[in-house]
Amino acid sequence: MGILIRESVSTDIAARREAALRKDRGGLGEVWRRLRKHRSAVGGGLWLVLVSLIAILGPFVYAVPHERIDILAPLAGPGPSHLLGTDESGRDVLARLIHGGRVSLLVGLVSALLAIGLGTLIGAVAGQFGGRTDAFLMRMTDTFMSVPVFFFLLMLLALFGGGLVVLVLGIGWTSWMGVSRVVRSEVLRHRGMEFVTAARAVGVGDLRLLWRHLIPQAFPSIIVAATLGVAHAILAETALSYLGIGIRAPLPSWGNMLSNAQNYMWSAPYLAIYPGLLIMLTVLALNIFGDGLRDALDPQLSNEV
Amino acid sequence: MLVVVTATFLLVHLAPGGPAILLDPALDPADAEILRTRLGLDRPLIEQYWRWLADVVRLDFGSSFTFDRPVIGLILERLPATMLLGGVSLLFALAIAFPLGIISAKYRSSWIDQLSSMVTLAGISIPNFWLGIVLILIFSVYLGVLPSSGMSTPGRPVSVVDVAQHLFMPALVLGLATMASIAKYTRSSVLGVLKQDYVRTARAKGLKERLVLTRHALKNALIPVVTVIGLWLPRMVGGAVVTETIFSWPGMGRLAISAAFQRDYPIILGVTLVVSTVVVFTNLLVDLVYGYLDPRIRLD
Numbered sequence: 001m002g003i004l005i006r007e008s009v010s011t012d013i014a015a016r017r018e019a020a021l022r023k024d025r026g027g028l029g030e031v032w033r034r035l036r037k038h039r040s041a042v043g044g045g046l047w048l049v050l051v052s053l054i055a056i057l058g059p060f061v062y063a064v065p066h067e068r069i070d071i072l073a074p075l076a077g078p079g080p081s082h083l084l085g086t087d088e089s090g091r092d093v094l095a096r097l098i099h100g101g102r103v104s105l106l107v108g109l110v111s112a113l114l115a116i117g118l119g120t121l122i123g124a125v126a127g128q129f130g131g132r133t134d135a136f137l138m139r140m141t142d143t144f145m146s147v148p149v150f151f152f153l154l155m156l157l158a159l160f161g162g163g164l165v166v167l168v169l170g171i172g173w174t175s176w177m178g179v180s181r182v183v184r185s186e187v188l189r190h191r192g193m194e195f196v197t198a199a200r201a202v203g204v205g206d207l208r209l210l211w212r213h214l215i216p217q218a219f220p221s222i223i224v225a226a227t228l229g230v231a232h233a234i235l236a237e238t239a240l241s242y243l244g245i246g247i248r249a250p251l252p253s254w255g256n257m258l259s260n261a262q263n264y265m266w267s268a269p270y271l272a273i274y275p276g277l278l279i280m281l282t283v284l285a286l287n288i289f290g291d292g293l294r295d296a297l298d299p300q301l302s303n304e305v
Numbered sequence: 306m307l308v309v310v311t312a313t314f315l316l317v318h319l320a321p322g323g324p325a326i327l328l329d330p331a332l333d334p335a336d337a338e339i340l341r342t343r344l345g346l347d348r349p350l351i352e353q354y355w356r357w358l359a360d361v362v363r364l365d366f367g368s369s370f371t372f373d374r375p376v377i378g379l380i381l382e383r384l385p386a387t388m389l390l391g392g393v394s395l396l397f398a399l400a401i402a403f404p405l406g407i408i409s410a411k412y413r414s415s416w417i418d419q420l421s422s423m424v425t426l427a428g429i430s431i432p433n434f435w436l437g438i439v440l441i442l443i444f445s446v447y448l449g450v451l452p453s454s455g456m457s458t459p460g461r462p463v464s465v466v467d468v469a470q471h472l473f474m475p476a477l478v479l480g481l482a483t484m485a486s487i488a489k490y491t492r493s494s495v496l497g498v499l500k501q502d503y504v505r506t507a508r509a510k511g512l513k514e515r516l517v518l519t520r521h522a523l524k525n526a527l528i529p530v531v532t533v534i535g536l537w538l539p540r541m542v543g544g545a546v547v548t549e550t551i552f553s554w555p556g557m558g559r560l561a562i563s564a565a566f567q568r569d570y571p572i573i574l575g576v577t578l579v580v581s582t583v584v585v586f587t588n589l590l591v592d593l594v595y596g597y598l599d600p601r602i603r604l605d
Contacts, residue, residue, distance in 0.1 A: 145536060146588050148580060150543030151561075155573060158565030235432055239547055242434045243562065255432075262438055262551070265446055272442060276435030284430040 034296040041292020044285035051282055055105050058098035065095065097274055100252035104279070107168055107247070108234035114172025115233070116226050119179025120215065126180070127187030128210050138184070141177050149174040150236065157245040167246050171236045179225045186218035220297040227290035231283045238279050254279045376575040379560060384579070386456055387556035391545055393472055394480035399534070402484045403527075406491025410526075411518060413496065421488065428485025433544055437478045437551035444474065454553035471552075479548045483537045490533045491526070498526040528599045535591035539584050 035041055126137040153170045160166065190196060191214065199213055215222075240246030241255030249256065254275040261272035405425075409418040445453035456471050457463045498504065499522055507517045546558035553559070557576055564572035 146539060146584070148539035148542035148584055150540060151546060151580060152577075154543060154546055155561065155565050155577065158562060159568065159573070231430070238432055239434055242432075243547065243550060245562075255434075258435060258438060262441070265438070265442055269442055269446065272435075272438045276432060276438065279432050279435060280430055283432070284426065287426060287430050 031296045035292055038292040038295060040288050041296075044288035044292065047281060047285040048289060051101060051278070051285075052105065054098060055101040058101070059095075062094060062098060065092075093271065093274065096252040096257060097254070097278065100254045100257055100275065101278065103164075103247055103251060104234055104237060104254045105282075107164070107171070107237045107253070108230045111168045111171035111175070111233040111237070112226055112229035114168065115176040115229050116179055116222060118172065119176035119225075120183050120218070120222060122176065123180035123183030124187055124210050124215055124218075127184040127191065128206060128214065134184075137180070141180050144174070145177045153236075154240065154243070154245065157240060164247065164251075167237065167240065171233050175229065175232055175236070179222065179229065182221045182225055183215070183218050186221055187214045190214055190217045224290050224294045224297065227286055227293060231286035231290070234279065234283055234286075376571045379572065380557060380575055380579055383555060383557045383560050386554060387545060387549070387558060389468075390472065390475055390479060390548065390554060390556060391541060393476045394541065395483065395534075395538075397476055398480040398484035398487060402487035403491055403530075405484075406488040407495055407518075407523065407526075409488075410492045410495035410499065418492075421492070425485040425489045428481045429489075431481065433478050433482060434547050434551055436481065437474065437548065440474045440477065441551075456555050475548050475552045475554055478551065479541060479544050482544070483541060486537060487530060487533055491530050494529050495522060495526040498522045501525075524598075528595065531591060531595050531598065535588055538587050538591075542580055542584065 035045075122137050122141065126134040153174050157166065157170060187210070196209065196213060199209055204213070237246055238253065238255030238258075241248075241253045242259050244256070244259055247253035247256050257275040258272060261268075261275070264271055405421050409415075409421040412418055441453045444451040451474060452471050453474075457467050461467065504517060504522055507521045508514070512520075542558075545556065546562055548554065549556045549558035550562065557579070560572060561576040561580075564576065
């Protein structure tokens with residue numbers, strides 16, 4: 001009798017565990033499976049991993065300092081001492097590409113995170129509290145969207161001078177609008193659902209409800225927005241650095257490596273090719289990966305549109 | 306708009322350093338003081354603000370510090386070049402985006418749809434300044450068929466062909482991202498409409514597919530696209546600064562950025578004011594067009 005009960009309990013536990021596993025596969029596991037089937041997204045993801053690895057580990061493998069000036073060999077072609085040659089002041093192009101990658105990727109990532117944080121906060125508050133708060137915040141979002149923010153950012157940086165922190169804050173501050181709209185609509189969509197009513201019934205407050213229950217519901221959209229946001233931020237940083245008001249020498253960035261390249265196009269066209277190619281491939285990879293992620297997270301949506 | 310202008314005024318005057326000409330080490334301190342008085346920079350900020358605002362109402366933006374000329378003249382000189390560049394870019398973007406989006410929605414998943422999705426993805430991902438450099442590399446350096454900078458060939462009488470040749474690459478650079486984005490949006494909008502019941506009804510009553518598309522679907526599908534165009538206009542302003550810098554296009558963007566570097570307050574304020582005005586009016590225009598196209602949201 002005792003044995004029988006124990007057996008039935010253990011099969012019960014096993015069954016539950018299996019059910020839990022199956023459920024998990026329907027969640028994250030299922031997303032992962034769908035993402036893997038999306039071939040171009042996998043390619044994009046691999047490129048992102050590769051570029052990040054090179055940016056992080058590159059300086060340890062290729063130990064040429066990026067700021068050293070080889071005065072005897074400006075504009076040298078590829079060779080054993082400079083694998084990809086040197087730029088107009090004799091600085092090693094490969095070393096600058098690696099360090100520039102660190103800077104550009106980091107600026108892109110951090111400013112996108114800032115934009116995501118800001119957008120999530122504004123969208124969530126607007127969606128949760130509604131009424132006048134919502135009207136005010138959404139009016140603000142619309143205003144930011146209909147104003148040439150990039151132009152203002154440009155003038156501001158030219159006036160106040162750049163610097164890494166100002167640049168990150170500036171890009172983050174001017175690119176949160178899309179996220180706030182997405183988060184707001186997600187919050188509105190889930191606010192009337194039963195689990196929210198249940199949470200309220202057991203006495204969960206507004207803020208906790210938002211943080212623990214509503215924002216997590218918006219996570220898939222936020223992750224997709226973050227991927228595309230990094231792409232946008234990298235484009236913004238490189239464009240500003242190209243104009244000479246973002247990242248400034250001696251710190252290299254994929255953007256400011258291009259600002260002088262235009263003057264040497266006749267003698268050293270490769271200077272203009274490498275950094276731009278890296279920017280394009282990375283942004284492309286982020287965009288493709290973001291699209292793939294969206295499809296994997298919400299297959300219904302991708303079937304519709 | 307007053308908010309934007311006031312904010313700009315404050316920010317410009319708060320920026321560290323002050324006008325570049327006053328920072329010239331060769332300048333005698335006594336002369337610098339005279340210059341400051343002449344430029345009105347010795348007055349309290351609030352007085353400077355009121356004066357400037359009163360002048361602006363009369364379309365007097367003051368005189369540039371560096372050029373010593375009225376700002377309004379400098380702006381009017383360069384406004385047509387920027388308008389030409391922006392207008393042609395937008396037309397180019399729309400002329401390609403609409404057919405591309407519609408065709409790829411109609412022949413969904415066909416080779417042309419895949420090609421167009423590749424084009425739009427690339428269009429969104431290519432940094433505009435790099436595209437400019439690569440185009441110059443191909444067409445000016447290697448092929449030598451297009452001029453790499455300016456708006457017309459110096460020393461030759463200005464002709465339409467000449468300007469068009471100079472315009473080709475900048476317009477492509479400025480318009481590409483807009484084109485890609487609008488094409489993508491047009492496609493999904495048309496796809497959405499093609500699923501509607503009234504399209505099925507139109508098909509069911511035996512209308513030709515062509516007519517269903519042109520008479521019934523397109524009209525409704527293109528309405529939301531108008532909003533997207535409105536959203537892209539402010540972005541094109543920023544893009545114009547970049548494009549004008551690459552191609553040395555004699556427009557307002559280049560004027561603005563060099564003024565910012567020189568801390569030439571009147572020019573910065575003037576350009577910002579003009580840009581804001583243009584953007585506000587185009588937004589209004591987009592809203593009006595939207596109301597005209599879609600009576601459901603017409604304003605009373």
